Amino acid sequence: MxxxxxxxxxxxxxxxxxxxxxxxxxxxxxxxxxxxxxxxxxxxxxxxxxxxxxxxxxxxxxxxxxxxxxxxxxxxxxxxxxxxxxxxxxxxxxxxxxxxxxxxxxxxxxxxxxxxxxxxxxxxxxxxxxxxxxxxxxxxxxxxxxxxxxxxxxxxxxxxGRTTDPEVARAGWSRQRMWSRFGSQIGLTPKRAAMLVRFDHAVHRMVRGHALARVAADCGYADQSHLHHDIRAFSGTTPTAAASEPWLTVDETAWPTHGDTTSPDLRPHT
Structure with missing residues (x-):
């Protein structure tokens, strides 16, 4: 333990x-x-x-x-x-x-x-x-x-079980068809999935004490207010409160492979 x-x-x-x-x-x-x-x-x-x-x-x-x-x-x-x-x-x-x-x-x-x-x-x-x-x-x-x-x-x-279509895993279809199948099998549109990955990366940077302005710039947000909007949308609370949430603050111990890079969970696995 x-x-x-x-x-x-x-x-x-x-x-x-x-x-x-x-x-x-x-x-x-x-x-x-x-x-x-x-x-x-x-x-x-x-x-x-x-x-x-x-x-x-x-x-x-x-x-x-x-x-x-x-x-x-x-x-x-x-x-x-x-x-x-x-x-x-x-x-x-x-x-x-x-x-x-x-x-x-x-x-x-x-x-x-x-x-x-x-x-x-x-x-x-x-x-x-x-x-x-x-x-x-x-x-x-x-x-x-x-x-x-x-x-x-x-x-x-x-x-x-039934595996995900390989075209969805590799995003190899036309945009319209891929978005439709991606949404039906993954449960999110590709855009929403990318937003979730970006939020996850940003909020863990905040937990580690990085300044909001730097987090917004490094994670690809238009500005700090854009970051605030996503934090509120995904966590239901303010950036300051989100950065102190227990389930986030223990992540480096519970999930040490998370690191400083974008979460790999939504990427294809081979």
């Missing part, structure tokens, strides 16, 4: 674990979270250029509100275009998975256009396999065992 200790920071008490090896499938990354505490913690989920899956294996489900009707869940899947939403949780134990859209389609079993901006119970996608997976994670003794269970589940589902 790698605990996060930042004094008065809300992530005090968080423990984050990384897999000992890369996932079997390209375009898959995962991290384990254990959040201690005797009282509920309010967290904001921020859109990311990957499909997010969270499998909770403790005794207390997430309480989710903001993106859709309020719901309680041990496991969920969030599409690329979801609106920022609040998660209330107490004593979280979960594996969070980030899936490239090209992997998410066969793994989840639905075109991402159907997932769209929704947050969906994983039980609705995987049926009885979801509680079975949670139970196996709960009884696993170590994090490497849990990551191996997730890795095997994803690999099995990927090879049994």
């Amino acid at each position: 790698r605990p996060i200790r930042r004094g008065a920071d809300p992530t005090v008490g968080w423990e984050i674990e990384r897999p000992p090896r890369t996932a079997t499938l390209p375009g898959v990354d995962m991290a384990g979270f254990r959040i201690h505490g005797d009282s509920p913690v309010e967290l904001r989920a921020i859109p990311h250029p990957a499909v997010t899956v969270a499998v909770e294996f403790g005794d207390r489900p997430f309480d989710i509100h903001g993106a859709a009707d309020r719901m309680r869940s041990e496991s969920l899947a969030a599409g690329l275009a979801f609106s920022a939403f609040q998660v209330c949780a107490e004593g979280i134990e979960c594996v969070q998975i980030r899936l490239s859209p090209l992997v998410a389609h066969p793994v989840l079993g639905v075109p991402l256009a159907e997932l769209s901006g929704n947050v969906i119970l994983l039980d609705d996608l995987w049926g009885r396999d979801t509680p079975r997976l949670r139970e196996r994670l709960h009884h696993a003794r170590t994090w490497p065992e849990r990551f191996a269970l997730i890795d095997a589940e994803l690999s099995t589902r990927f090879h049994a």
Whole structure:
């Protein structure tokens, strides 16, 4: 376990674990979270250029509100275009998975256009396999065992599912046809996908303390107000507040491959 200790920071008490090896499938990354505490913690989920899956294996489900009707869940899947939403949780134990859209389609079993901006119970996608997976994670003794269970589940589902059209992965069609198929299988237009990648790059630069003016210039925004508009649109809050969101501030520990480059999740994986 790698605990996060930042004094008065809300992530005090968080423990984050990384897999000992890369996932079997390209375009898959995962991290384990254990959040201690005797009282509920309010967290904001921020859109990311990957499909997010969270499998909770403790005794207390997430309480989710903001993106859709309020719901309680041990496991969920969030599409690329979801609106920022609040998660209330107490004593979280979960594996969070980030899936490239090209992997998410066969793994989840639905075109991402159907997932769209929704947050969906994983039980609705995987049926009885979801509680079975949670139970196996709960009884696993170590994090490497849990990551191996997730890795095997994803690999099995990927090879049994329908892959994304190669023309979409390589963007090799005419503009009109490609945009149509891209939207139906990825769940976003190419333009919206590019905006999400740019936002993700910018907001992580802000988390690391870079000046807003420099971030706007380096990330290709017309000006600082353009950056403010995108931050508000994707995160539902101000740039200052977004830069201090716990789920973003722990990213360099949970997802160390993110680095300073544009997120690779929306790029083709081979």
